[in-house]
Amino acid sequence: MKLLVIIPTYNEIENIEKLIHYIFKLPSHFDILIIDDNSPDGTAQIVKNLIKTDYSTRLHIIERSGKLGLGTAYILGFKWGLERNYNYLFEMDADFSHNPDDLERLIETAKKGYDLVVGSRYIRGGGIEGWPLNRWIYSYGGSIFAKMVTFLPIKDTTAGFVCYHKNVLNKMNLNTLNQKGYGFQIEMKYLAWKLGFKLKEIPITFKDRILGTSKMNNSIIYEAFYNVVKMQWTYLKGQYLKNKSNQN
Ligand SMILES: Nc1nc2c(ncn2[C@@H]2O[C@H](COP(=O)(O)OP(=O)(O)O)[C@@H](O)[C@H]2O)c(=O)[nH]1
Ligand SMILES: [Mg+2]
Numbered sequence: 001m002k003l004l005v006i007i008p009t010y011n012e013i014e015n016i017e018k019l020i021h022y023i024f025k026l027p028s029h030f031d032i033l034i035i036d037d038n039s040p041d042g043t044a045q046i047v048k049n050l051i052k053t054d055y056s057t058r059l060h061i062i063e064r065s066g067k068l069g070l071g072t073a074y075i076l077g078f079k080w081g082l083e084r085n086y087n088y089l090f091e092m093d094a095d096f097s098h099n100p101d102d103l104e105r106l107i108e109t110a111k112k113g114y115d116l117v118v119g120s121r122y123i124r125g126g127g128i129e130g131w132p133l134n135r136w137i138y139s140y141g142g143s144i145f146a147k148m149v150t151f152l153p154i155k156d157t158t159a160g161f162v163c164y165h166k167n168v169l170n171k172m173n174l175n176t177l178n179q180k181g182y183g184f185q186i187e188m189k190y191l192a193w194k195l196g197f198k199l200k201e202i203p204i205t206f207k208d209r210i211l212g213t214s215k216m217n218n219s220i221i222y223e224a225f226y227n228v229v230k231m232q233w234t235y236l237k238g239q240y241l242k243n244k245s246n247q248n
Pocket of ligand 2: 209
């Protein structure tokens, strides 16, 4: 069984090497794909050195010319992984907010027969450490808002620590998913649900980054609110799945 962890990076030089070593020491055999957007701090060079010296078969990098956003980075990563027949593909941040040990719990749960497993901050047993109140309100408020508008049966709709069975991604028309940040995360779960896949949340503790800086900004949050409404509206008009799913 082939497992691929996709990690978008923008200025993660303090985190990336340690994270890669950590993941490769886990009991399961994960491969890693880094999508770097020409980080000015030289993140890509660190990864390329590691590919040369230690991990030529398991570690991969795609370099883009500039900061093009999280959503498009993941879509590129999904396509890359599907072409290479990975069975399960993971989304994960580079900054240790997501505990790499939880990758094992995600895959364990997926193997029980779930198509999409979400590492969830907002179910019993999950949580967030180190976020200021306003950050928490945006995130939790956004999650509740998305649930209220769409009825999506997921508590942490903006979660970014996710395991997908390849069938889920194959069924999606990835080219039509053009949202950023939070909006992208909500839509991935919404579409998987509407396509009839089995979803499951498991509790995780999300820790705010210790090193490096956040790339989140208000425009990404506002866009997500607007797009949730638009998504549900298009669905109710009967046009959503036609555009967003593959016919095959
Ligand atoms: N390739 C790429 N990675 C990004 C971009 N924006 C954020 N990231 C990465 O996405 C992950 C989450 O971003 P982060 O700044 O930690 O967001 P936060 O945790 O919500 O504050 C980190 O691994 C970032 O390096 C981007 O535009 N391009
Ligand atoms: Mg982060």
